[in-house]
Amino acid sequence: MSERTATHDRRMLEALICPVSQSPLEYDAERQELISxxxxxxxxxxxxxPVMLKEEARVLD
Known part of the structure; x- marks a missing residue:
C-alpha cells in the first residue's frame, strides 16, 4: 500500500461517525478499530x- 493510499484510507475512516452517538470516531491503526x-x-x-454495528463493537475499558 502506498503512502498516498494509506493517507486516503485514513481520511475516509476519520470521516465516519458513530451510529450510536452520532459523534466523530478516532482511528486506532494499531488495533484496527474506530473508537467512539x-x-x-x-x-x-x-x-x-469498518464494521459499524453496535452488536459487533467492543465496549471500551
Missing part, C-alpha cells in the same frame, strides 16, 4: 472494512 469515546465503543475494521 462518547458511546464508549470500538468498532472493528475487518479486511479494510
Amino acid at each position: 469515546r462518547r458511546a464508549n465503543l470500538a468498532y472493528p475494521i475487518r479486511d479494510g472494512i
